[in-house]
Amino acid sequence: MASTEQTGHPQRYLIALAVTLSSLVEGLDTSVVNVSIPQMMGSLGVSLDAIAWVSTGYILSNVIIIPLTGWLASLFGRKRYFTGSLVLFTVASFMCGHATTLESLVFWRIVQGIGGGALVATSQAILYEVFPPKEHSRAMAVWGMGIMVGPAMGPVLGGWLTEKLSWPWIFYINIPICILALVMVVFLVPDSKYREKVRKVDFLGLVLLAVGIGACQLLLEDGNKIGWFSSMTGLELGALVVFCLGLFVWRELTFDSPVVDLRIVGNLQFTACCLFTFVQALCTLAIVFVTPLLLLDLMGYTALETGMIMLPVAVGTSLVMFVVGRISHRCNPYALIFIGVSIFLYAMWRYSYFDAQTPREDFTWPLLLRGIGLGMIFVPLNALAVADLPPEKHAAATGLLNLTRQFGASVGVAVAAAVLGAMQGQFESVLVDAASSDSPQLTYIGQRVTALLAGQGILDPTAHYISLTMLDDYTTQQATSTAFQRIFTIFGLALLAALPLVAFMRKNPDRSAPTPSGH
CATH class of the missing domain: 1.20.1250.20 (MFS general substrate transporter like domains)
Incomplete structure (x- = not known):
């Protein structure tokens, strides 16, 4: 009789649906916020730089937790860890919708990112185990619909919910999907047969990973704003990334119970x-x-x-x-x-x-x-x-x-x-130089625009000023x-x-x- 490793779990397609729903809401929340930012700014009374932390906080906690998911699944048990992460994501979604200050919204977005990190990586590991190797492509096709379609649908759903209702609904929409996924996970998803008991906790590795990845993500998020490595802040963040991640790699390759198996x-x-x-x-x-x-x-x-x-x-x-x-x-x-x-x-x-x-x-x-x-x-x-x-x-x-x-x-x-x-500035500089030279074509266009405006009763110097403004707008475009x-x-x-x-x-x-x- 064929083993389940060859034939797969008998309820593997229902399991795939459960974990795909989980991945869908996580992917959705990476992009759904972007179109609601103007309304959030008005509702909370904050600047664009401040509201950006609603996205940055989520991504930051998410990217720190993702490489730890395998270790955390071994520490708590994969099913228990996945279920707990789904509960955490659901509660955080509700609290994000109820937030009345920027500080509380950013805090719950960070919590949401911690829960969301497991919903992608752990769900993929679950599918690899419940499907036989010859059906892994089929499993990735089902799971991929959630991971790829979620971010693509985010702007559409976010724009509609914000326009028809209000921005808290971009978080409330997660709750019914998460509850359905949670029920299915509890009753269908098995624990891993390959769990390796964690013998000791590598606290130094955890700290190095969190600080190194966090600094790297901050540098990527704010690099343009701070001038990358031409600024002291950029240099400090870069040095912190190299030091922490370099030491982390050495630690994980030499420690007998690493938090991330780099081998x-x-x-x-x-x-x-x-x-x-x-x-x-x-x-x-x-x-x-x-x-x-x-x-x-x-x-x-x-x-x-x-x-x-x-x-x-x-x-x-x-x-x-x-x-x-x-x-x-x-x-x-x-x-x-x-x-x-x-x-x-x-x-x-x-x-x-x-x-x-x-x-x-x-x-x-x-x-x-x-x-x-x-x-x-x-x-x-x-x-x-x-x-x-x-x-x-x-x-x-x-x-x-x-x-x-x-x-x-x-x-x-x-x-x-x-x-x-950089390209926009470069091309605009070239076009401005061409416009400022004695170009017969641009001179002719300027004269024609001025003449058309004069025909509508707008005379020099107003007509000349308007024609120059129009040429400037055209150049920028x-x-x-x-x-x-x-x-x-x-x-x-x-x-x-x-x-x-x-x-x-x-x-x-x-x-x-x-x-x-x-x-």
């Missing part, structure tokens, strides 16, 4: 998957960060309209994950990654033609293709990540894998903001459009550059099948 990085396939995941998250979140700026600032759409325009990304991702999940056992995972990267690159090429005059309907196909490309990459990549690791290492592996994903996202946003600002277009091209090529990492992913998720030719 699995020695597995070449797992490391290649982590690096590819880092680049994918960097490119994905950079585009997620830049696209709303294009729609809101350059094109003047509202938050709700922006969310609706971006909806095809979530639709494309969901559809392709559903399809890939059903056919993955018959497909070469390496081919799926290659096709996904190609589709993403083509979508970024289409993105590079977006400007202030682009009709709304022209956004649909490029955004849909972007979602399809990312979905085709996500499913096989996450299945390949643990294909060459023993089951008892899956919990630690998912923590590190999701840490690289979170760091990739943070780096992507920081790089996109820095590059966008063109510089911004060019910067956005270059950004999309850069991040499309960046993901293409990561493709050679696939050559190191030699172990197929279906361990009973021979490795595909060429690997």
Whole structure:
């Protein structure tokens, strides 16, 4: 009779639904806040810099807890830890909605991030155990719908709830989903068969990890504001990151009961998957960060309209994950990654033609293709990540894998903001220099605008001033459009550059099948 390791848990699809719901609300809360920030500022009476801590606090606590999830699951028991984290996330969501001061809102967002960290990494470890290796791609397809669709749906749901109700409802919406997931987890999810009892607690490792990752995240969040390493604050944060994380790595490799098992990085396939995941998250979140700026600032759409325009990304991702999940056992995972990267690159090429005059309907196909490309990459990549690791290492592996994903996202946003600002300034400077020179074309345009205004009864010097203002606005708009277009091209090529990492992913998720030719 076949063991459950070969056939999987009999209720594995219900378990997948339970943990996917948990991952969905965690992913949703990484992006749902952004469109509600103006209303929060007015309601709480705080500045933009202060309200930014509502997002920063959540991400900071989330990224610190993610690499510890495997160790915490061993310390408390995986089911107990996952259930407790879900309860903590639910309570924190309710308290965030009830917050009346910035301090209380930030505090509960930090608590929410602590609970949310387990909902992604631990849920992935659960699926790796309850599904047999040959169905890992299918499990990642189901789980990926939550992890990928949640952030994509955040702006849409956040914009609608804020516009129709009020900002606390972006947190209250989590509660019924969390309660349903909690009931299913309690009755369906088994504890891990591979739990290793924690013999001693590495308090020094915990402190070094928290301080090092926290300082790194703060540097990524505020790097543009403080001038990166040209400022004393940036240098201090950078030195703290290098010192703490360097000492942490040495500590974990020499301590007999580490909080994070860094030895699995020695597995070449797992490391290649982590690096590819880092680049994918960097490119994905950079585009997620830049696209709303294009729609809101350059094109003047509202938050709700922006969310609706971006909806095809979530639709494309969901559809392709559903399809890939059903056919993955018959497909070469390496081919799926290659096709996904190609589709993403083509979508970024289409993105590079977006400007202030682009009709709304022209956004649909490029955004849909972007979602399809990312979905085709996500499913096989996450299945390949643990294909060459023993089951008892899956919990630690998912923590590190999701840490690289979170760091990739943070780096992507920081790089996109820095590059966008630099390019916008560069292109605007070139256009201003051209406008200030004796260009016959610009002189002619200025004369024509002045003449048209004069025909409406607006005479010099008012007409001349208005024509110069219009030219200045046009120059700024063109510089911004060019910067956005270059950004999309850069991040499309960046993901293409990561493709050679696939050559190191030699172990197929279906361990009973021979490795595909060429690997």
